[in-house]
Amino acid sequence: MPRFLDHASPDFEAAFAALLAAKREDSPDVDATVAAIIADVRARGDAALIELTARFDRVTLTLQTLRLRPEEVAQAADEVPDRVREALELAAARIRAYHARQIPDDAEWTDDAGATLGWRWTPVGAAGLYVPGGLATYPSSVLMNAIPAKVAGVERLAMVVPTPDGALNPAVLAAARIAGVDEIYRIGGAQAVAALAFGTDTIAPVDKITGPGNAYVAAAKRRVFGKVGIDMIAGPSEILVIADSDNDPDWIALDMLSQAEHDESAQAILVTDDAQFGRAVARAIEARLETLDRRAIAGASWRDFGAIITVPDLAVAAQLSNRVAPEHLEICVADAEAVAARITHAGAIFLGQWTPEAIGDYVGGPNHVLPTARSARFSSGLSVLDFMKRTTIARMTPAALRVIGPAAETLANSESLGAHGLSVRARLDRLND
Ligand SMILES: NC(=O)c1ccc[n+]([C@@H]2O[C@H](COP(=O)([O-])OP(=O)(O)OC[C@H]3O[C@@H](n4cnc5c(N)ncnc54)[C@H](O)[C@@H]3O)[C@@H](O)[C@H]2O)c1
Ligand SMILES: N[C@H](CO)Cc1c[nH]c[nH+]1
Numbered sequence: 001m002p003r004f005l006d007h008a009s010p011d012f013e014a015a016f017a018a019l020l021a022a023k024r025e026d027s028p029d030v031d032a033t034v035a036a037i038i039a040d041v042r043a044r045g046d047a048a049l050i051e052l053t054a055r056f057d058r059v060t061l062t063l064q065t066l067r068l069r070p071e072e073v074a075q076a077a078d079e080v081p082d083r084v085r086e087a088l089e090l091a092a093a094r095i096r097a098y099h100a101r102q103i104p105d106d107a108e109w110t111d112d113a114g115a116t117l118g119w120r121w122t123p124v125g126a127a128g129l130y131v132p133g134g135l136a137t138y139p140s141s142v143l144m145n146a147i148p149a150k151v152a153g154v155e156r157l158a159m160v161v162p163t164p165d166g167a168l169n170p171a172v173l174a175a176a177r178i179a180g181v182d183e184i185y186r187i188g189g190a191q192a193v194a195a196l197a198f199g200t201d202t203i204a205p206v207d208k209i210t211g212p213g214n215a216y217v218a219a220a221k222r223r224v225f226g227k228v229g230i231d232m233i234a235g236p237s238e239i240l241v242i243a244d245s246d247n248d249p250d251w252i253a254l255d256m257l258s259q260a261e262h263d264e265s266a267q268a269i270l271v272t273d274d275a276q277f278g279r280a281v282a283r284a285i286e287a288r289l290e291t292l293d294r295r296a297i298a299g300a301s302w303r304d305f306g307a308i309i310t311v312p313d314l315a316v317a318a319q320l321s322n323r324v325a326p327e328h329l330e331i332c333v334a335d336a337e338a339v340a341a342r343i344t345h346a347g348a349i350f351l352g353q354w355t356p357e358a359i360g361d362y363v364g365g366p367n368h369v370l371p372t373a374r375s376a377r378f379s380s381g382l383s384v385l386d387f388m389k390r391t392t393i394a395r396m397t398p399a400a401l402r403v404i405g406p407a408a409e410t411l412a413n414s415e416s417l418g419a420h421g422l423s424v425r426a427r428l429d430r431l432n433d
């Protein structure tokens with residue numbers, strides 16, 4: 001049974017805390033396995049990749065078949081029905097246009113002391129994109145990861161995708177081609193992450209790894225962080241809907257199920273100021289669940305992590321939403337902007353009843369790789385900035401050094417760092433000669 005919580009009830013705080021805490025953790029066994037896999041790939045390179053792929057994906061690779069040939073990509077992409085390819089192209093164009101606006105500006109100015117200061121942005125040299133295989137192959141996620149990298153100006157984009165029993169979704173390859181992915185390898189799991197981070201004879205190392213995956217992929221990304229950058233550890237999907245009674249309960253039910261169907265550990269929460277409406281949405285969810293292909297997954301998610309919360313007003317709804325810090329927040333009330341103005345923590349906000357979250361998953365333009373598990377309190381969805389770094393710039397003139405140099409010398413001496421102080425003093429003395 002999903003949870004029904006009433007803000008007016010005396011045990012509300014305890015029930016709400018239990019709802020926030022009801023999340024899965026990675027098991028320590030996974031981390032130990034991943035550590036061994038990474039060490040193996042570092043030691044034996046391609047040979048380890050081939051062996052681990054045979055073990056976990058039941059596919060026999062050779063040095064020649066590790067990487068997909070361009071003709072194989074083109075052939076698979078051609079198998080994709082025209083309407084799917086056209087939808088991918090429309091999505092890609094919208095995602096590209098949205099992300100192009102994120103390209104940051106360089107800056108330079110001369111301050112009162114006469115120092116010229118600033119910063120400039122440059123892309124990472126190479127990025128690696130993990131695309132999950134098996135249960136969850138999402139062509140849309142290929143677009144969402146690859147396009148920001150290309151917009152940032154990343155020169156080399158290498159993609160890894162496991163092909164369990166040899167199976168590979170052609171639409172994933174079509175999306176990779178549309179997005180401009182340069183290299184594609186038939187490998188997955190921790191071994192693929194290790195190969196991207198440390199390189200092998202066949203795969204040159206990258207600087208940044210992005211993309212979702214299972215617990216093994218997540219643990220490997222945590223372990224290689226520092227050697228390379230990573231985007232985030234994406235957990236199970238989440239949606240929180242704030243809705244008043246002026247909505248069709250069936251629409252809200254479907255919006256909640258759209259995230260519940262991703263994962264048994266996904267979480268869908270409705271916050272409403274009308275208890276009767278909340279019960280109507282719960283009934284609509286039960287009815288719609290019966291009809292879904294993924295009813296087992298969505299049903300488990302709804303049963304174990306779903307919730308309907310009744311609040312006295314929309315201000316309280318916004319407060320509770322901020323405490324959840326959801327990955328996706330739908331605001332389906334007359335004045336959605338007024339509620340949105342109270343939101344401080346959410347990965348993505350969808351305003352009004354004509355903006356189902358699924359639009360954001362595919363064609364809206366914003367990225368669908370978003371912070372989960374309350375990490376929207378301190379982080380943001382994937383963007384062009386994730387594929388860029390900012391380098392600061394400083395130029396002193398003799399006059400500027402005269403003004404600010406002595407303070408640097410004083411601070412260096414206070415830290416007992418003689419060479420620091422002297423490197424400034426030597427120049428100041430020359431100016432005084
Ligand atoms: N948040 C998002 O945007 C998003 C999008 C797509 C997928 N996902 C998530 O990605 C995940 C996909 O998982 P998946 O398993 O289908 O594909 P996956 O590609 O993440 O993992 C498959 C790989 O896991 C490794 N593996 C499996 N069992 C192992 C074991 N016992 N020991 C060592 N390695 C092992 C194998 O190397 C295999 O190739 C799901 O959890 C899904 O929720 C999230
Ligand atoms: N909602 C997912 C992220 O939480 C992304 C996705 C891909 N395909 C459909 N949805």
Ligand SMILES: [Zn+2]
Pocket residue numbers: 237258259262361
């Ligand atoms: Zn989705």
